[in-house]
Amino acid sequence: MIAILSIFLVVLFAPGHVHSKCIAGELCWPDAQTWASFNRSVGGRMISVAPPASPCHDPNYDERACNAVRSGGNSPFWRTDQPGALQRTSWESFGEQRCLISSNRTAACFQGAVPVYAVNVTRAVHVQEAVKFASRHDLRIVIRNTGHDFLGRSTAVGALSIWVHHLQKIQFHESFKCSRGSDRGYSAVTVGAGIQWEELYRQAYQRKMILAGGGCSSVGAAGGYPQGGGQSFLSPLIGLSADNVLEYEVVTADGRLVKANACQNTDLFWALRGGGGGTFGVVLSVTHRTFPALDSLVFAPHNFNAPDTTTFQGLLTLFTRLNPSLSDAGWSGYFFSTSQSLTLTFLLPNRNVSYASTTLAPLLSYARENNIRIDGSLETYASYWDWHLQFQCGGQESCLGLNNLGVSDVFATRLIPRSLFNHEQDLLPKAMMHIMTELQVPATYAILGGGKVREPQDSAVNPAYRDGLWLLVSPLTWRDNATVAEMRAAANLVSQANKLFIDLTPGSGTYVNEADYNEPNWQQSFFGKNYPRLYHIKRRVDPTNLFTCHHCVGSEFN
Structure with missing residues (x-):
């Protein structure tokens, strides 16, 4: 008992x-x-x-x-x-x-x-x-x-x-093909399951290449990140990480070592690109498509501080209305909002400062006219790696010395479809302000999608991603010795906040890698119409549910 x-x-x-x-x-x-x-x-x-x-x-x-x-x-x-x-x-x-x-x-x-x-x-x-x-x-x-x-x-x-951390292979390919008879080859790199994006970014930079990889460079390059979809700073330019996977090497539940790609084990390949990590087998390596390095990169680190919440809501409303045009202009990145401030971490690949300034002009003009303090500038970088070192690694030679994790937190997320920005566009900023001021979730932040992400792919990635312009996040942290009651209260609060976004976006979903632990109707929210096929593949490749985890495909029948 x-x-x-x-x-x-x-x-x-x-x-x-x-x-x-x-x-x-x-x-x-x-x-x-x-x-x-x-x-x-x-x-x-x-x-x-x-x-x-x-x-x-x-x-x-x-x-x-x-x-x-x-x-x-x-x-x-x-x-x-x-x-x-x-x-x-x-x-x-x-x-x-x-x-x-x-x-x-x-x-x-x-x-x-x-x-x-x-x-x-x-x-x-x-x-x-x-x-x-x-x-x-x-x-x-x-x-x-x-x-x-x-x-x-x-x-x-x-x-x-x-x-799998010590599976450390990295092998670049000038023309990767899934079989000898394939007509088309891609510039690519095969990495072992233990490789992290920090090392892969460095080696790709040396070869004048880019990839769709994690914003946090300590994330693994082969595991749950690409298997769950994998949103990148560069996704609007080159797609999700899962969109660019060319092959998986995987040990299945019966102990076989197989390759899954567009030429063999195609159902498993489809499932591994978006169907979630820890579910269909143990991935030993992944082959990612690579792309030519950027010609240039404009970075827009801007912080807006309003004198009161009413003024800030006006700024947030305008910012929301502008996001479709910012996405169409090529911007990607994150923004972070409290009840009186907005911080942009936006990137614009292969464009110049003049173009970037024009696209941001309406937001900056509104802020100046309404006594909103602006701290920021437009900065240019020669490569994604240079920006990564300067901004994410604090000007160091790598991010290996960072001390920014080992924390306790919880959050919930929702993919906000582009249609909501075109119709009833004031509902979203109102919901965000309600969450920050009334529910006392102190902040929200979002990842900007669109661009190449909108293109349909033959993969298990949640179809809601193709329509999503924001992945909107409601986070909370707590002290490491918090009681179960305090943790449960925090989780309930972010779920309550996220319900406002769920109600605004019927039929949408979320990102399986960054979701509410207590996500309601998780099969639809994580996988959409792909779930029946994913479940069928799961039952075939892992009939005893050897690989099982919280809200993974098939886990409801554990």
């Missing part, structure tokens, strides 16, 4: 809390001898996984190791290198059973939702053995590279983790 009650209490924030698979502590869990035999089969690559803050707590206290944890705990790249660390620390917890860097040495350190074992795979055969072992013993497994998953799908209580 106690175990059942515990599961009920943490139902909101416990990755993998509802399961039909065998987990640690249950009678079905393999004995030590069986685990030892399995370890031999993977060349001794099995790891006993501890929570990342474990060295800071008795009885495992280690001063030197603890100092390393404290200095690296907010670095996304440090977290990637730890088999039990996630980028959002709340997913390491099982309710209030957690192990915090911030708590004192004598505080309890629980395993939480950190898997008990991981296989540090470096070869395809390691993955195949792990999949076969998990299938044979009906184990709960998760697939993890960087731990960036916003829904906690790369961890689970009592699970076996397939840790």
Whole structure:
């Protein structure tokens, strides 16, 4: 009865809390001898996984190791290198059973939702053995590279983790074809499942190429990001990441190593491009299409501060009305809004400052006429990599030294179709202001879509993405020792905020990688009309639901 009650209490924030698979502590869990035999089969690559803050707590206290944890705990790249660390620390917890860097040495350190074992795979055969072992013993497994998953799908209580971080291949191709008989080849790059965008961007820059990759460069280049769709700063110019995947190398639930592309395993290829990570198999590598480097890049870092909320609502309304024309002009990027300020992080590829200034003139003129303070300028960069280093990496040689994660937060998102900007366009800014001023969700932000993203593709990407102009986000953070009640209250609040956007956009959806954990009608919201086909493919390639995760295809029948 106690175990059942515990599961009920943490139902909101416990990755993998509802399961039909065998987990640690249950009678079905393999004995030590069986685990030892399995370890031999993977060349001794099995790891006993501890929570990342474990060295800071008795009885495992280690001063030197603890100092390393404290200095690296907010670095996304440090977290990637730890088999039990996630980028959002709340997913390491099982309710209030957690192990915090911030708590004192004598505080309890629980395993939480950190898997008990991981296989540090470096070869395809390691993955195949792990999949076969998990299938044979009906184990709960998760697939993890960087731990960036916003829904906690790369961890689970009592699970076996397939840790792909050390699959580090990068191979560029002048003309990649899915078979020898193919007529057309593409400039491309094949990357192992452990490669992160930071390294791939650097090598692509050296070859004068660009790709549709993550805005956060510590994200993995082969995992859930492209498998869920993958929105990029460059997506309006070259499409979503999933649109540009040419091939996956994947281990399926029966332990086979297969290639999925436009020439073979075409249904699986279709599903892997937009159907969600951790669902159809363990991806070992992905081949991305590459594009010639930008001729130039205009960056518009602008911050608008209004004297009051009424004046700001006028600015936000005008900004909303202008977004279709800004998208058509080629702008991409993010904006961030509080109840009295608007911050733009907008990019304009292959255009000059004069053109950029003309497109932004109505917004700037309105701000000046209404006593709204403007801080910003138009800056030019010779390459996307140069902009990345200067803006995202703080002028450093890379982003490896960044300390901007290791936080606890939750958010909900909605794809806002272009039609809403053309009709009843005042409803959206009014809803945003209501959320920020009345619901006390302190900010909203959005990713600008459109452009190349609007072009239909033969993939599982949510069709709502083709119509979406914004991916609108309602975020909240909390202290790392928040109670389950406080976390649940925050989650309920962002869900309440997001419902306003859902009601404004019937038939739309959201981005599967950055969605509300409690998303209502998630099959439609994540996948739209693609869900029946995705479910059929899932049942065929993984009939026992070996690969299962929260709100993944087929998870409703766990």
